[in-house]
Amino acid sequence: MEPITAHNSLTESTKFNLPTSNEDSDFTQKNNHIAYIAFGSNEGNQTRNINEALDYLETAKINVVSTSSLYISKPMYYKDQPDFFNGVVKVSFKDLSPHDLWKKGKEIEYKHINRAKKFDNGPRSIDLDILLYDDIIFNTNDLIIPHKSMLERSFVLQPLCELLSPDILHPVSAEPFHHHLAQLLAAESNETLQESSNLLQIIPVPRLELDYNRNPLKFDQLKYNQQTLIMGILNITPDSFSDGGDNFNVSAAEIEATASRLIEEGATILDIGGVSTRPGSVAPSEEEELKRVLPVVKTIRESKNEKLSTCLISIDTYRAKVAQECLEAGADIINDISMGLYDPQMFDVVAKYQCPYIMNHTRGTPEIMSTLTNYESNTNEDIIEYIVDPLNPSYKIENCDPQVTNLINGVSRELGLQILKSFTRGVRKWQIILDPGIGFAKNLSQNLSIIKYASNFKKYSIMVNERGEEDVEHFYLSFNGLASLFGPSRKKFLGTICNEPVARDRVISTGAAVMACIQQNTDIVRVHDVKEMKKVVQMGNAIYKNIY
Incomplete structure (x- = not known):
């Protein structure tokens, strides 16, 4: 089913008189x-x-x-x-x-x-x-x-x-x-x-809940006049697609120096990953992942560099045990590339620790996701989809190719169903950050469309009707009010377009993609090259948000 919108006209006044005879x-x-x-x-x-x-x-x-x-x-x-x-x-x-x-x-x-x-x-x-x-x-x-x-x-x-x-x-x-x-x-x-x-x-951060002014995760989802935040990537892996081995088997002092540099260059959040999720990669054991990332969390939190020790730490993991141990060690955010599909206990951990949760859209596993790129319109009669703009009840997405509509709705629908599932486990909406998953079960043209129409994700809403023996329960979810994160950094589609087979060479093409994300009201960008992307973000904020 294609997105639908209510078309009733606006009333002239919001004032009215209530009935007075109801006991x-x-x-x-x-x-x-x-x-x-x-x-x-x-x-x-x-x-x-x-x-x-x-x-x-x-x-x-x-x-x-x-x-x-x-x-x-x-x-x-x-x-x-x-x-x-x-x-x-x-x-x-x-x-x-x-x-x-x-x-x-x-x-x-x-x-x-x-x-x-x-x-x-x-x-x-x-x-x-x-x-x-x-x-x-x-x-x-x-x-x-x-x-x-x-x-x-x-x-x-x-x-x-x-x-x-x-x-x-x-x-x-x-x-x-x-x-x-x-x-x-x-x-x-x-x-x-x-x-x-x-x-x-x-988006509450438990570590900062007594002083919310220190929490940078504050956004205006109507006027989009807040700073775009930078998440710096710190992979502790031997096989990540662009920086594998850079921070693998190095000393705590070297890790601290790298993390400090990312913060000085402009990162507000450090995203620490111990598992490569590039297409075709094979995951290490849970114990090996913990061995990689847990010491890094502790090193950052124990640093004498106050800017580093107080920064937001995100853990890029789809394993509940890794998430839990890192949160207990001082991490703030869980960045789950599986949107809760790979570990049935992940939602329980996120609910228990009340932490921000980045829900990244994906299909299948890294080994097969590149084959799962067919997105179709909704055919389930118990699912109704809407496009909702709080400022304009009659808003429609104009001149959008049906395949692109199917892509945007398909990604949103699958994310939405997982978010609704997380609610049943105690996760609150204010914990969720949307990530449509650039490069995850998307081909080149789909990655471009995800960026080109990024702002439309925040207008998606879904109604799921569950039919019981006596009545029908209605579960509604709107993406209005949700922050979004996009991670185009050094991705393969950039190299294909710009003839840059080496991932490290994709700095300028990454910058172009980041600028497009800012124009589309993205709240957080996840990048490798923080120093260079800081300048892109500064210009994007100046051009599109009048912040300079």
């Missing part, structure tokens, strides 16, 4: 319910407060189905307080009325997270507000559903729309939520209420 006695319970709950925190360890609140929901038999991205917002109404972390969670449960659910939320706020409310709209360790409950309209003295203020708050409506397909209507206005969001985003901010309504998405 608990009017509510007829059914067995299974779906609700959407907004959360916010600006006191204490915000990330921990939010995660603990979600854990308490689970303890109360309120299942966390999925979450939005995590947003940083300026305080609204009372402005003299710290920034908030905001988001929305979709939950499912049985036999709880709206008031029962509301009481559970208040219990979590005040009993478990120890919220101390001093005045309305003031600082709080956690705030849980019911936005929607099934499709009902509910109005009592202490609880109104839909939430009466949601349509005036970007920090509520933007994450909510990540969890609702574009054809879902507001129960009162009868207009799509996505149209309300587009209208809100187009409106000027009321600076008397809020310094700015612009939001930043943040």
Whole structure:
């Protein structure tokens, strides 16, 4: 099925009057319910407060189905307080009325997270507000559903729309939520209420959760006006396609010197790999991989060079045990080229350590992936695909070859299904970084198309319908709000086009590909030649993001 888009026209106003005659006695319970709950925190360890609140929901038999991205917002109404972390969670449960659910939320706020409310709209360790409950309209003295203020708050409506397909209507206005969001985003901010309504998405790094200002993984996925980050490659392998052997069997001092150089040259993240994933490569044992990468993590974290010892460390692995031991040794990010397909325990590790997780699209194994390059349109009636632009509900991809559409949708669909699977294991959306996998089960023309249409990945959304004995469950995932990483560095397709058979010679061609990625709103580029690519990124940021 090709991508579809809602086409309803925008409403002229987001203001409306809710019904006033809905009491608990009017509510007829059914067995299974779906609700959407907004959360916010600006006191204490915000990330921990939010995660603990979600854990308490689970303890109360309120299942966390999925979450939005995590947003940083300026305080609204009372402005003299710290920034908030905001988001929305979709939950499912049985036999709880709206008031029962509301009481559970208040219990979590005040009993478990120890919220101390001093005045309305003031600082709080956690705030849980019911936005929607099934499709009902509910109005009592202490609880109104839909939430009466949601349509005036970007920090509520933007994450909510990540969890609702574009054809879902507001129960009162009868207009799509996505149209309300587009209208809100187009409106000027009321600076008397809020310094700015612009939001930043943040990917929490547990090591930095008490000082999120030190966390560079903050992005604006609407205006794209944040710095493009550089991930420097540090392969500890004898057989990687372009730098195999450079850092293999060398001393800790030499590793530290190389890592320090990459940071000085402009890398924000170091990606340490102990397994070559070039097509046709054969993997070492798990023990050998750990022997290669674990000492490097420790060397970096123990360095007396503060810039190096505090940098973000990513581990390029598809093995859960390697991921776990490296995270415990001080790594921050897991970069999984298998998107969770090679090791069934990987999602459990990512959920347990709450770390950023780069999900790289692939098919098959390195030995056979080059033969798996046929991408077809969706034929599964239980999967619906959408193209969603928060700023423009009527957005369409124009003049795109059907084969390219099949490629973009096919890669996105396979990534999306894995992301949904990860949610069932406890991974949160705000941990995910998308990598469409340049060179992984892609031929030359497909690699070019992946880069040319890179920005469209962030507009992809998918609905999966699972049919049970009594009803159908709907699982929706939007790529809106997700950061993306692209890794074209020194890849074979560059050498083929530019007649550069030696991978190390592909610096300028890599730079051209990196520039195209920046033009397509890529957030992180993974490169070998950090010094040279830093200049490319600086120019790309200046040209396309007005940052210089």
